[in-house]
Amino acid sequence: MRRIVAGIIAVAAIVLIVAAILWTQRVNRSDTTTRYAAAGGAKAVPAAAASPADDGNWTMPGKDYASTRFSALNQINPANVAKLGVAFTFSTGTTEGFEAPPLVVGDTMYVVAPWPNNVFALDLTRPGAPLKWEYRPKPAAAAKGVACCGPVNRGAFYSDGKLFLNLLDGHTVAVDAATGNEVWRTKVADIQKGETITMAPLVAEGKVLVGNSGGEMGVRGRLTALDAGSGKIAWTGYTTGPDKDVLIGPGYRPPYPMDAGKDLGVTTWPGETWKTGGGSVWGWLSYDPQLRLVYYGTSNPGPWNPEQRPGDNKFTSGVFARDIGTGQVRWFYQSTPHDLYDHDDINEIVLVDWPAKNGQRIPALIRPDRNGFFYVQDRRNGRLLSVAPYSFVNAYKGVDMKSGRLIPAPAMEPAKGRVVRNICPAAPGAKDWNPSAFSPQTGLMYIPHINLCMDMGVQNANYIPGTPFVGADVKMYAGPGGNRGVFTAWDPVAQRKVFEIKEDLPLWSGALATAGGVVFYGTMDGWFKAIDARNGKLLWQFKTASGIIGQPISYRGPDGRQYIAIASGVGGWAGAVVTMDLDPRDPTSALGFTNAVKDLKKRIAAGGMVYVFALPQ
Amino acid sequence: MSSRFRNSFAACAMLALLCSCGRERRQESGKTDVPPIVKSASPDTVFLGSSPPPVDRRAAAFEGNADAIAKGQQLFLWMNCVGCHGRGGGGMGPALMDDQWRYGGRIDQIASTIAEGRPNGMPSWRAKLTDEQIWQLAAYVRTLSGQVRKDAVGARTDTMSNTPPQTQIPPEPVKPADSARQ
Numbered sequence: 001m002r003r004i005v006a007g008i009i010a011v012a013a014i015v016l017i018v019a020a021i022l023w024t025q026r027v028n029r030s031d032t033t034t035r036y037a038a039a040g041g042a043k044a045v046p047a048a049a050a051s052p053a054d055d056g057n058w059t060m061p062g063k064d065y066a067s068t069r070f071s072a073l074n075q076i077n078p079a080n081v082a083k084l085g086v087a088f089t090f091s092t093g094t095t096e097g098f099e100a101p102p103l104v105v106g107d108t109m110y111v112v113a114p115w116p117n118n119v120f121a122l123d124l125t126r127p128g129a130p131l132k133w134e135y136r137p138k139p140a141a142a143a144k145g146v147a148c149c150g151p152v153n154r155g156a157f158y159s160d161g162k163l164f165l166n167l168l169d170g171h172t173v174a175v176d177a178a179t180g181n182e183v184w185r186t187k188v189a190d191i192q193k194g195e196t197i198t199m200a201p202l203v204a205e206g207k208v209l210v211g212n213s214g215g216e217m218g219v220r221g222r223l224t225a226l227d228a229g230s231g232k233i234a235w236t237g238y239t240t241g242p243d244k245d246v247l248i249g250p251g252y253r254p255p256y257p258m259d260a261g262k263d264l265g266v267t268t269w270p271g272e273t274w275k276t277g278g279g280s281v282w283g284w285l286s287y288d289p290q291l292r293l294v295y296y297g298t299s300n301p302g303p304w305n306p307e308q309r310p311g312d313n314k315f316t317s318g319v320f321a322r323d324i325g326t327g328q329v330r331w332f333y334q335s336t337p338h339d340l341y342d343h344d345d346i347n348e349i350v351l352v353d354w355p356a357k358n359g360q361r362i363p364a365l366i367r368p369d370r371n372g373f374f375y376v377q378d379r380r381n382g383r384l385l386s387v388a389p390y391s392f393v394n395a396y397k398g399v400d401m402k403s404g405r406l407i408p409a410p411a412m413e414p415a416k417g418r419v420v421r422n423i424c425p426a427a428p429g430a431k432d433w434n435p436s437a438f439s440p441q442t443g444l445m446y447i448p449h450i451n452l453c454m455d456m457g458v459q460n461a462n463y464i465p466g467t468p469f470v471g472a473d474v475k476m477y478a479g480p481g482g483n484r485g486v487f488t489a490w491d492p493v494a495q496r497k498v499f500e501i502k503e504d505l506p507l508w509s510g511a512l513a514t515a516g517g518v519v520f521y522g523t524m525d526g527w528f529k530a531i532d533a534r535n536g537k538l539l540w541q542f543k544t545a546s547g548i549i550g551q552p553i554s555y556r557g558p559d560g561r562q563y564i565a566i567a568s569g570v571g572g573w574a575g576a577v578v579t580m581d582l583d584p585r586d587p588t589s590a591l592g593f594t595n596a597v598k599d600l601k602k603r604i605a606a607g608g609m610v611y612v613f614a615l616p617q
Numbered sequence: 618m619s620s621r622f623r624n625s626f627a628a629c630a631m632l633a634l635l636c637s638c639g640r641e642r643r644q645e646s647g648k649t650d651v652p653p654i655v656k657s658a659s660p661d662t663v664f665l666g667s668s669p670p671p672v673d674r675r676a677a678a679f680e681g682n683a684d685a686i687a688k689g690q691q692l693f694l695w696m697n698c699v700g701c702h703g704r705g706g707g708g709m710g711p712a713l714m715d716d717q718w719r720y721g722g723r724i725d726q727i728a729s730t731i732a733e734g735r736p737n738g739m740p741s742w743r744a745k746l747t748d749e750q751i752w753q754l755a756a757y758v759r760t761l762s763g764q765v766r767k768d769a770v771g772a773r774t775d776t777m778s779n780t781p782p783q784t785q786i787p788p789e790p791v792k793p794a795d796s797a798r799q
Contacts, residue, residue, distance in 0.1 A: 142736065142738050144737050145701070145710065145737060145738010145740065146738060147738075216700070459694070461700075462695055462697060464696065464745070466740055467700060468697050468709065469697070470697075473704075576708065580712075581711070581715075582703075582707040582708065583705065583714050583715045586703050586704045586712070586714060586780055587706075588703045588704050588706065589704070589705075589706025589707050589708050590703070590706075594703075594706060594708075
């Protein structure tokens with residue numbers, strides 16, 4: 001009897017060992033490491049007022065004002081996603097970086113191409129989704145020469161029968177969504193000063209909110225509100241300059257003393273350098289309809305060479321909360337004072353109700369910052385609730401929760417005549433513009449990001465309008481581990497990684513989370529991937545024509561089926577080596593990014609296609 | 618040492634000295650014979666049975682002149698050319714160290730591109746630089762793809778040590794490229 005028991009134990013042990021080995025191998029094969037979230041932990045949920053029930057449309061790049069990029073459609077799930085196939089495709093005829101998500105309203109899909117920013121309306125009720133109309137805005141070609149990171153466009157916004165989008169040459173336009181006719185066009189930025197517009201506008205309360213690009217060109221950053229009906233400028237809130245220009249008044253309540261004072265947009269700069277100090281607004285906006293506050297981050301200060309701008313350089317590399325009606329600043333938090341490394345603060349801001357330890361729900365915003373830290377802040381006042389690094393960081397020592405201030409690492413500060421090596425994260429940060437998705441089902445943030453470090457040397461830059469104002473030599477390369485991209489599922493409550501997928505190339509695409517429990521993203525060598533939202537297991541992948549730097553969306557077609565759409569067209573800063581045909585022998589080309597993607601030209605070519613997928617009928 | 622060898626050595630030395638005259642000739646601002654910059658000199662067009670005009674002899678004098686190249690190199694940094702074109706690999710603007718020339722790779726064509734600007738974003742520098750400075754810049758740009766004799770270029774890179782010195786750049790053939798691309 002004892003022998004039998006021993007035998008059973010031995011067999012069981014062998015089975016367990018074999019299972020363990022198989023399991024490990026499977027994990028290794030999919031390059032996935034898994035750490036399940038603690039059971040019973042309260043999850044963050046999207047801010048209710050900013051994330052209405054899903055109607056099957058996709059009317060704005062962020063899906064909703066809370067910027068969740070979460071689709072409540074659930075026909076596609078881990079069990080059937082492997083059967084996903086191409087429903088139809090559409091070529092925009094462009095070969096520039098294709099960052100914009102398609103939009104879907106009712107029975108029409110709207111595709112916004114990179115420069116020359118043509119818009120295509122596709123009829124989803126007919127087989128193959130034929131073209132309904134094309135809108136050709138004809139922006140100036142010269143704008144391409146002052147766009148730091150490719151002549152990209154990050155998307156349009158549908159509201160009340162109109163499509164709103166920004167043209168690379170500094171104009172905002174409203175287009176009749178039914179006919180494709182231009183309703184109005186307003187000049188918001190000036191290419192002669194190095195300004196372009198690449199961001200997607202946000203429309204709320206009858207206002208179209210638009211920011212300029214040009215943090216590498218010595219522009220003066222600002223957010224402009226236009227009247228959605230007429231295109232007339234309602235207010236402009238600058239990032240730098242005196243309080244009256246920044247729209248700082250008696251209602252300004254900064255969360256920490258470091259952001260309090262008079263005319264900080266002038267006094268934290270030497271002389272008049274604030275006039276060319278960057279702080280552009282080229283990223284994502286979120287909006288809380290209850291607080292009537294719009295949230296967005298500002299870009300790096302200019303020039304990159306920090307020795308030319310001693311001081312905190314307000315209000316660059318930080319987050320603004322502005323009243324949408326007046327533009328007045330409610331609060332500002334500077335994530336990266338006196339930024340040394342081009343660590344813009346323009347990444348997506350997701351509005352959630354965040355469970356505090358005492359059981360209370362706090363209206364919060366959560367955001368993976370370019371500087372490598374994941375911030376959770378009370379969105380009513382900007383106070384930090386928790387901060388943790390979500391990527392390898394040696395450029396900073398942490399964040400002082402008492403003063404709110406980022407703690408610099410003085411040894412990593414580049415100075416004239418002193419090149420600093422192995423700065424992590426590199427200039428594009430631990431994560432650049434490409435947006436994460438937040439799933440209320442798992443309570444996780446799905447962060448597509450990068451793992452790059454850099455060498456940096458500085459020299460004086462001269463300000464010449466319309467030319468780069470940088471003053472730095474940068475050379476980037478893969479960070480610890482050697483993988484240049486990472487897809488991280490992050491628990492914003494416990495502030496810890498749940499799983500991560502290592503990707504060879506930098507991840508420059510957005511993420512999409514769906515209620516079916518499937519998460520989508522794409523790679524720069526053209527693979528569009530579906531993973532299990534719980535553990536990151538690769539469920540399905542499809543090789544598109546070019547590299548993917550776009551933003552996936554999900555919508556319900558007129559036939560009631562769930563569709564997934566993604567643009568394929570490599571480019572942007574990370575893909576400039578392909579679209580601009582750069583020479584990888586110069587590691588500093590594309591402001592140092594080329595060195596990190598020397599192999600890209602041999603792996604993928606430029607293109608401009610939209611792919612739409614569905615399950616077989 | 619035989620006198621014959623001595624003579625040939627001296628002859629070689631003289632020859633080397635003569636050869637290096639062009640390289641070493643210092644150009645003093647205002648006194649240099651600066652040729653006019655030809656408007657829109659373009660290589661990739663049909664000249665209706667004829668051929669593009671030859672390079673001005675005075676323009677050719679800038680090319681391969683160490684002094685002009687060194688000054689052009691400084692201007693390349695000071696005028697922020699480096700911000701778009703990198704150290705020759707490109708970025709917002711095209712690479713200058715490869716074999717592709719959208720608007721021509723001759724020194725007079727490069728000077729014309731700098732002076733006039735180009736439609737896809739190259740600014741016009743005519744109002745910011747003198748003709749002489751533009752010729753100096755063009756002379757330096759020619760070195761980035763190894764078009765210029767190696768004894769006229771700087772042996773030391775002025776970057777933070779990432780790019781190879783100019784003496785090590787292999788000469789690229791000058792070929793046309795698609796100017797419609799950015």
